[in-house]
Amino acid sequence: MSNTALPPGAAQAAGVRAAAEERRVITQRSLNDDILRLIDRPGPVWIAAFALDLVVLLIGALALRNEIVLGLGVGGWTRPVMWASYITNFVFWVGIAHCGTLVSAILFLFRSHFRRAVYRVAEAMTVFGVLTAGIFPLIHVGRPWFGYWLFPYPSQRQLWPNFRSPLEWDVFAVTTYLTLSSVFFVVGLIPDVAAARDRAKNPVLRTLYTVMSFGWTGGNGQWRHFYGAYLYFAALCTPLVLSVHSVVSWDFAMSQNAGWHNTIFAPYFVAGAIFSGVAFVINLLIVMRKVFRLEHLVTLDHMEKLSKLVLLTSTIVGYSYLSEFFMAWYGPSNAERDVFLFRYFGHFWWASWIMFTCNVILPLSLWFKPVRRNMAVLFVLMLFVNVGMWFERFVIIVTSLARPFEPYAWGVNYRLSWTEAAVTAGAFAWFFMFFLVFVKVLPAFSIAELKETLPVPKRRQP
Amino acid sequence: MSAPGTPVRAPRGRAHRGVMGIFSYVDDAEAAIRALRQAGHRDLSVFSPVPYHELEQAQEQKPSLVRWVCLAGGIAGLTGGFTLCIWSVLQWPLVTGGKELVSLPPFVIIAYESMILLGGLFNLLGMLLLARLPQRANPAPYDPRFSEDRIGVWIPGTGEAVKRAGALLEGHGADEVMLHA
Numbered sequence: 001m002s003n004t005a006l007p008p009g010a011a012q013a014a015g016v017r018a019a020a021e022e023r024r025v026i027t028q029r030s031l032n033d034d035i036l037r038l039i040d041r042p043g044p045v046w047i048a049a050f051a052l053d054l055v056v057l058l059i060g061a062l063a064l065r066n067e068i069v070l071g072l073g074v075g076g077w078t079r080p081v082m083w084a085s086y087i088t089n090f091v092f093w094v095g096i097a098h099c100g101t102l103v104s105a106i107l108f109l110f111r112s113h114f115r116r117a118v119y120r121v122a123e124a125m126t127v128f129g130v131l132t133a134g135i136f137p138l139i140h141v142g143r144p145w146f147g148y149w150l151f152p153y154p155s156q157r158q159l160w161p162n163f164r165s166p167l168e169w170d171v172f173a174v175t176t177y178l179t180l181s182s183v184f185f186v187v188g189l190i191p192d193v194a195a196a197r198d199r200a201k202n203p204v205l206r207t208l209y210t211v212m213s214f215g216w217t218g219g220n221g222q223w224r225h226f227y228g229a230y231l232y233f234a235a236l237c238t239p240l241v242l243s244v245h246s247v248v249s250w251d252f253a254m255s256q257n258a259g260w261h262n263t264i265f266a267p268y269f270v271a272g273a274i275f276s277g278v279a280f281v282i283n284l285l286i287v288m289r290k291v292f293r294l295e296h297l298v299t300l301d302h303m304e305k306l307s308k309l310v311l312l313t314s315t316i317v318g319y320s321y322l323s324e325f326f327m328a329w330y331g332p333s334n335a336e337r338d339v340f341l342f343r344y345f346g347h348f349w350w351a352s353w354i355m356f357t358c359n360v361i362l363p364l365s366l367w368f369k370p371v372r373r374n375m376a377v378l379f380v381l382m383l384f385v386n387v388g389m390w391f392e393r394f395v396i397i398v399t400s401l402a403r404p405f406e407p408y409a410w411g412v413n414y415r416l417s418w419t420e421a422a423v424t425a426g427a428f429a430w431f432f433m434f435f436l437v438f439v440k441v442l443p444a445f446s447i448a449e450l451k452e453t454l455p456v457p458k459r460r461q462p
Numbered sequence: 463m464s465a466p467g468t469p470v471r472a473p474r475g476r477a478h479r480g481v482m483g484i485f486s487y488v489d490d491a492e493a494a495i496r497a498l499r500q501a502g503h504r505d506l507s508v509f510s511p512v513p514y515h516e517l518e519q520a521q522e523q524k525p526s527l528v529r530w531v532c533l534a535g536g537i538a539g540l541t542g543g544f545t546l547c548i549w550s551v552l553q554w555p556l557v558t559g560g561k562e563l564v565s566l567p568p569f570v571i572i573a574y575e576s577m578i579l580l581g582g583l584f585n586l587l588g589m590l591l592l593a594r595l596p597q598r599a600n601p602a603p604y605d606p607r608f609s610e611d612r613i614g615v616w617i618p619g620t621g622e623a624v625k626r627a628g629a630l631l632e633g634h635g636a637d638e639v640m641l642h643a
Contacts, residue, residue: 028511028611152546160550164558164568172575180582187586190595191609195511198606214590215597218608220521222593223513228526229589233582236532240578247571451512457611459487459635 026296028451035192035445036199038292042440045291050436053429060426063419064139072142076417080409081401085420086136089427091393092276093133094174094248095269098241099277100126101181102309104188105237108230114305116449117298120192121288122281123185124444128434129277130178132427137170139423151175166247166254173247180240184233190216190226192443205441245273252396258335259343259400262327268320275313275359276389279382282306284435286379288444297445300373307372310385314363317392321356335405343399347413352395358388478603478642480618483631488514490635491613495520497630498617507602509614517613528588535584536577543576544569603642612637 026034042050067074077084103122107115138144150171152161161168194216197209216222249269252260262268282303289298328340344352362384365371372378398414438444485491491508495517498506508517547569555563590596602616615636617627620643628639 032610152550158553160554163547163550163572164565169568169571169575172572172579176575176579176582179579183582183586187589191511195609198609214595215600216595217597217600217602217604218509218511219602220508220510220517220523222595223510224518224523225526225528225589225593227513228528228592229532229585232529232532232585236536236578236582236585240575243571243574243578247575448512456488456514456516457486458489460489 026454028454028457031297031447031450031454032195032199034294034297035443035447035450036196038444039196039205039440039442046436046440050433053432053436056425057429057433060423060429063422063426067139067419067423068144074417074419076415076420078412078414080404080406080412081398081414083140083397083401084414085394085416085424086140088390088393088397089424090133090136090140091248091269091397092390093129093136093427093431094177094245095273095276095389095393096280097126097129097133097177097181097277098245098270098273099281100124100129101177101184101237101241102274102277103281104184105234105241108234109238112305113453114302116446116453117302118281118285118306119449120188120444120446121284122277123181123188124435124438124442125277125281125284126181127178127185128431128438130174130181131434132431134174134178135427135430166250169247170251173244177240177244180233180237184237186212187226187230187233188446189442190214191218191448192446194218195447196443208441242270245269252400257400258333258403258405259339259396262324264320264323268317268324271313271316271320272389272392275310275317276386278306278309278313279385279389282310282382283379283386286375286382288439290375294445297450300375303375303378304369304372307366307378310382311363311366314359314366314385318360321360339400339403342403343395346399347402348395348399351391352399355388355391355395358384359392362388478601478618479620479624480602480616480642481624481628481631482603482605482617482638482640482642483615483628483634483636484605484607484638484640485613485615485636486611487635488516488613491615492516492520494615494631494634494636497634498615498627501627501630503617503623503627505618507614507616507618509602509604509608509616511609511611514613526589526592528585528592531588531592532581532585535588536581538584539577539580540573542580543573546576547572603640 075084075086100119100122103115104119104126107119138147141147141150150161150168161171190213193209194213197206197213200206200209246266246269249265253262253265255261285298285303285306289295325340325344328336331337342348362381365381371381402413403410483491483494485494491510492514495506495508499520499522506521508521510517548564551563557563601618602614605612605614608614615631617624617631619627624641628641631639
């Protein structure tokens with residue numbers, strides 16, 4: 001399955017090369033060499049990618065400027081669809097962010113050692129994903145310069161936020177998540193940044209690494225407290241990651257809208273978040289291991305384990321879609337039944353079927369090992385998963401709002417405006433701007449943790 | 463040996479005095495640490511690219527106290543979150559839908575997130591304080607190979623005791639032994 005497009009001889013040669021690449025002898029020193037060589041003067045490919053990224057970001061920024069100056073009316077939403085692509089983007093990016101904490105914290109607690117090769121990329125994705133997600137509620141409130149009103153602070157009029165509102169829970173959940181995932185990311189980097197500092201020749205980078213390594217020397221006391229704290233960061237981030245997307249789901253589930261007022265929303269959203277996040281990190285890793293020739297560090301086994309996670313969460317998401325539909329049919333609410341029929345057979349039927357095909361049907365191919373181990377096929381499949389997950393949020397948000405209890409409003413349907421499309425594209429560029437800089441400035445794989453996977457160097461081997 | 467920019471400086475006004483042994487093998491370093499501790503050197507420092515259990519056991523290290531700092535942060539966050547919600551609704555009593563002002567179920571979420579936030583921040587502070595980070599001056603001479611694949615064992619001091627420690631390091635298979643007098 002994996003090499004059907006190639007002639008048999010070429011396929012065999014490619015397989016032998018890949019196997020040889022994976023069998024390369026890895027030592028502690030070679031790990032430093034392999035990972036720190038990524039931090040190098042950017043090549044033409046990186047520069048071209050970064051320039052393209054900045055152009056897209058500029059287009060997004062101009063569209064956003066338009067929206068701020070002219071008002072929210074330039075967006076495509078209108079009554080009754082008042083939450084549209086921006087909230088879709090918000091939920092999508094928070095979901096993308098979830099994979100990092102799953103890989104770095106939950107799999108750390110479960111002692112799943114395969115995480116060591118991939119967790120740094122996933123953690124970086126978490127931090128940049130939350131930074132991207134956070135933009136959208138600020139745009140959506142219309143006057144982003146008053147964003148600080150969302151936070152509790154003592155004011156002369158003694159006004160406080162409404163702590164009973166799910167939107168305020170979201171403020172607490174997302175800011176806590178951004179803070180702790182950033183702290184977890186920066187703390188995890190300390191030993192590796194110290195290794196980068198010890199080799200850095202560029203004075204600017206050396207100063208940066210000296211600051212970021214906090215003067216780390218790998219002393220016995222430092223390691224003891226580092227891992228003592230790391231365990232508790234993982235223990236705190238695990239319930240946090242589960243709570244964040246639950247709270248995001250309650251933004252919907254706490255309302256009375258048909259299609260939203262569901263008890264399964266929290267686990268359904270968490271599974272969806274992990275599903276899309278892992279798919280996204282697989283895409284990033286496939287490109288990185290190929291471009292930087294890191295097949296011996298991020299092996300096919302690692303990629304296969306991640307794709308099994310995608311398969312698992314895909315089945316949970318598929319089960320949720322079907323049980324939602326079943327409950328609408330079996331339950332007493334006519335409005336609920338109507339919304340679900342509208343969702344799959346009404347004006348937005350195409351979006352719902354894109355969602356169902358990409359998230360439930362296509363991932364079924366991951367039951368087959370050759371698919372899980374073929375990086376080209378896996379890459380395309382994970383792109384489909386992410387398209388499907390963006391549409392999942394779109395379907396949940398837009399179809400429920402477009403079919404309110406008041407039939408008078410049914411004829412008005414939402415259309416994505418150019419402004420929203422540009423801001424959505426700009427958000428991807430915003431994310432990739434951080435990610436491209438991260439790859440060139442910081443160790444993108446954990447040197448210290450990968451060393452722990454090697455045999456302990458002993459003169460007298462048992 | 464040390465690269466510029468690394469924290470190799472001795473504390474202000476003092477030069478590094480002692481002996482540093484550099485090892486390639488964990489079992490050699492472990493045996494050296496046990497022998498040094500038996501000889502009365504309790505204030506030795508060990509540097510390694512990864513934490514090795516063998517070296518922790520040889521030094522009889524206890525678990526880090528950072529967990530108690532984290533617990534304190536969690537308790538402060540939990541009580542702080544509830545306090546903020548309850549106090550603020552009582553400050554400006556605005557009854558909606560005839561419901562209780564102090565409605566605990568929604569406040570649990572704020573308190574829960576605050577518990578995790580402060581627990582995490584205290585955990586960070588606890589780690590930095592206990593590990594004495596950021597560290598500008600290193601009490602031992604640092605070698606960049608400690609972040610690659612070598613283990614360093616540093617015994618501070620002067621005179622005959624340190625010379626004997628150096629011989630002990632050499633006897634246990636140290637690749638290099640450097641006396642800083």
